[in-house]
Amino acid sequence: MTDLILVLGDQLSPDLASLAASSPQRAEIVMAEVAAEARYVRHHKKKIAFTFAAMRHFAEELRASGWTVHNTRYDPTSPCPDLASAVSERLEQTRYDRLIVTEPGEWRLKQEMDTWQARFGVDVLICEDTRFLASHGEFERWADGRKQLRMEYFYREMRRRTGLLMEGDKPAGGKWNYDAENRKPAVGDLFMPQAPRYRPDALTREVLDLVGTHFADHIGQLEPFVLAVTRKDAEAARDHFIARALPAFGDYQDAMLSGEDFLYHSLLSTYLNAGLLDPLDLCKRAEAEYRAGRAPLNAVEGYIRQIIGWREYVRGIYWREGPDYVRRNALGADRPLPEFYWTGDTDMACMSAAIGQTLEHGYAHHIQRLMVTGTFALLAGVDPFELHEWYLAVYTDAYEWVEAPNVIGMSQFADGGLLGSKPYAASGAYIDRMSDYCGSCGYKVKDKTGPQSCPFNSLYWDFLDRNQGALRGNPRLGPVYRNWDRMSEDKQDAYRARARDVLAKL
Ligand code: FAD
Ligand code: DLZ
Numbered sequence: 001m002t003d004l005i006l007v008l009g010d011q012l013s014p015d016l017a018s019l020a021a022s023s024p025q026r027a028e029i030v031m032a033e034v035a036a037e038a039r040y041v042r043h044h045k046k047k048i049a050f051t052f053a054a055m056r057h058f059a060e061e062l063r064a065s066g067w068t069v070h071n072t073r074y075d076p077t078s079p080c081p082d083l084a085s086a087v088s089e090r091l092e093q094t095r096y097d098r099l100i101v102t103e104p105g106e107w108r109l110k111q112e113m114d115t116w117q118a119r120f121g122v123d124v125l126i127c128e129d130t131r132f133l134a135s136h137g138e139f140e141r142w143a144d145g146r147k148q149l150r151m152e153y154f155y156r157e158m159r160r161r162t163g164l165l166m167e168g169d170k171p172a173g174g175k176w177n178y179d180a181e182n183r184k185p186a187v188g189d190l191f192m193p194q195a196p197r198y199r200p201d202a203l204t205r206e207v208l209d210l211v212g213t214h215f216a217d218h219i220g221q222l223e224p225f226v227l228a229v230t231r232k233d234a235e236a237a238r239d240h241f242i243a244r245a246l247p248a249f250g251d252y253q254d255a256m257l258s259g260e261d262f263l264y265h266s267l268l269s270t271y272l273n274a275g276l277l278d279p280l281d282l283c284k285r286a287e288a289e290y291r292a293g294r295a296p297l298n299a300v301e302g303y304i305r306q307i308i309g310w311r312e313y314v315r316g317i318y319w320r321e322g323p324d325y326v327r328r329n330a331l332g333a334d335r336p337l338p339e340f341y342w343t344g345d346t347d348m349a350c351m352s353a354a355i356g357q358t359l360e361h362g363y364a365h366h367i368q369r370l371m372v373t374g375t376f377a378l379l380a381g382v383d384p385f386e387l388h389e390w391y392l393a394v395y396t397d398a399y400e401w402v403e404a405p406n407v408i409g410m411s412q413f414a415d416g417g418l419l420g421s422k423p424y425a426a427s428g429a430y431i432d433r434m435s436d437y438c439g440s441c442g443y444k445v446k447d448k449t450g451p452q453s454c455p456f457n458s459l460y461w462d463f464l465d466r467n468q469g470a471l472r473g474n475p476r477l478g479p480v481y482r483n484w485d486r487m488s489e490d491k492q493d494a495y496r497a498r499a500r501d502v503l504a505k506l
C-alpha cells in the first residue's frame with residue numbers, strides 16, 4: 001500500500017482533496033475518535049455525539065465506494081489518545097510511502113501536522129481544503145494592500161466569481177445587499193416551520209450510549225438527539241429549509257422569539273462545517289428558488305451572503321491573522337466568564353433563553369450569539385479568550401476557523417476593529433425591539449438605572465465610559481460619546497453605580 005490518508009471529524013466529504021490525491025487502489029484511510037479532540041475544550045455532548053456518529057456513517061459511505069477504512073472507536077483506555085498517535089500506530093503496522101491529509105480547520109492541528117514529516121519519517125502531503133470557495137492565495141490577493149478588509153467588498157468579488165445572483169456584471173435586482181429589508185421583529189405564527197428531526201439508527205445509538213457514559217462531565221443535554229448524521233439526512237434537512245423556511249429567512253433573520261429556538265434559520269451550519277453539505281451547491285439551490293419565483297430576493301441574497309460572504313471571509317481572516325489571533329484583547333477585558341454561561345441560571349430572560357437553548361440543542365442563531373450572549377460579555381468586560389473557549393465548546397457547528405473571528409473579532413472587538421468598524425455594544429432597547437423577551441423578564445427594559453433596571457442599559461454606558469481611551473476616537477461612536485458628555489454628572493454616576501452593582505453580582 002502506498003498512501004495513508006487521515007480524514008478528520010469535520011472532513012466528511014467524498015470529494016475531499018486528500019481523497020482526490022489518491023485512490024482506493026493505492027490508499028488506506030484512517031479515521032480516529034480520540035480523547036484529545038473530544039476534550040480540548042469541554043465540548044457539548046451533542047457535538048461529540050454528532051461528530052462520532054457522522055464519522056462512523058462516513059466510514060461506511062467510504063467503504064461502499066471501495067475504500068479501505070480503519071476507523072478506531074473512542075476508548076478512554078486507548079493507547080492512542082490523539083490523532084498523532086493514531087497515525088503513528090497505523091504507520092507502525094503497515095508500510096506506507098506517503099501520509100496525506102487535508103489541512104485542518106484549526107491552527108493547533110495545522111502546526112502539529114507541520115511536524116509530522118520529520119517526526120514520522122514519511123512524506124507528508126497537506127492538501128489545501130478545496131471545499132471553500134476562496135483559497136488562501138485568493139483571499140491574500142484580495143486582502144493585500146487594503147486599508148480595511150470590508151466583508152461587503154469581498155462578498156461582491158465572490159458574487160462575481162461564482163455568478164450567483166448576477167445579471168451579466170450587475171447584481172440581481174440592482175443592489176448587492178438587501179440587509180435593510182431584513183430586520184423585522186417576528187410574531188408567533190402557527191405555520192412556522194418546525195426543525196426536522198432524525199431518529200438515531202443503531203450506529204448512532206451506540207455513540208449516544210458511549211457519550212452518555214464517558215462524557216457525562218461535559219456540558220449540554222445529550223438527548224433528545226435529532227441531528228442528521230448522514231449525507232442523505234443532511235440533504236433532506238437542506239431541502240426542508242429551502243422549501244419551508246427560506247422564503248421568510250430574510251424578513252426575520254434578526255428576530256428572536258420566546259419558545260421559538262429556530263425561527264426561519266437553516267440549521268445547516270453543523271452539516272456544512274462537517275462536510276455533509278456543499279456550500280456552493282446549497283447557494284445554487286437557494287438561487288434557483290429566487291429564479292423560479294418561490295423565494296424573494298431579500299431572503300435569497302441574505303442567505304447567500306452569509307455563506308459566500310461571511311463564512312468565507314471569516315475563514316480568510318482566521319488563517320491570515322495567525323495562531324495568536326485567539327489571544328487578542330484590544331480592550332484589555334479580564335473578567336472571568338460568569339458561571340451562568342454554563343448553566344443558564346440567570347434572571348435575565350434574554351440570556352436565560354439564549355443559553356438555555358444552547359445547552360439544550362447546541363444551537364443558537366446568529367443574533368442570539370452576537371447581540372445577547374456576545375454583547376453581554378462585551379459590556380461586562382469578559383476575558384475574550386475565556387469567551388472564545390465557551391463558544392468553541394457549546395455549539396455543534398464550532399471550529400476555530402469560523403468561531404474565533406466571530407467571537408474575538410466581530411463580537412468582542414478584541415482584534416481592535418479588523419472585522420467591524422465599531423463594537424456591537426447595545427442597550428436593552430435593541431433586544432426589546434427585536435424580541436419578546438423583555439415582557440417576561442424580571443428586569444425593566446425601560447428603566448435606565450435603579451435596582452430593577454435592565455442590566456444591559458447601565459452596562460452599555462459603563463462600557464463606553466470604561467473604554468474611552470480605546471473608543472472615543474472611533475468616528476462611528478462620536479454621536480454616542482456626545483450623548484454621554486451631555487449627561488449630567490449625577491446621571492453618569494447613577495449609570496456607573498448601577499453597573500457596579502450588576503458586575504458585583506456576576
Ligand atoms: P443561518 O442563519 O441559516 O445562516 C446561513 C449560513 O450562513 C449558516 O449556516 C452559516 O454557514 C453561514 N453564516 C452565517 N453567519 C455567519 C458568520 N458570521 N460566520 C460564518 N458563517 C456564517 N458559525 C459557525 O458555523 N460556527 C461557529 O462556531 C460560529 N460561532 C459564532 C460565534 C459568534 C459570537 C457569532 C456572532 C456568530 C457565530 N457563527 C458561527 C455564525 C452564525 O451565528 C452561525 O453560522 C449560524 O447561527 C448557524 O446557524 P444556521 O445554520 O441556522 O444559520
Ligand atoms: C470536534 C471533533 C471531536 C469532538 N472529535 C474528533 C475526533 O475524535 N476525531 C477527529 O478526527 N475529529 C474530531 N473532531 C473534529 C476536530 O476537532 C477538527 O477536525 C479539528 O478541530 C480541525 O477543525
Ligand code: SF4
Pocket residue numbers: 348349350351427428429431432437438439441442443444445454455456
Ligand atoms: Fe434582557 Fe434586559 Fe430585556 Fe431582561 S429587560 S430580557 S435583561 S434586554
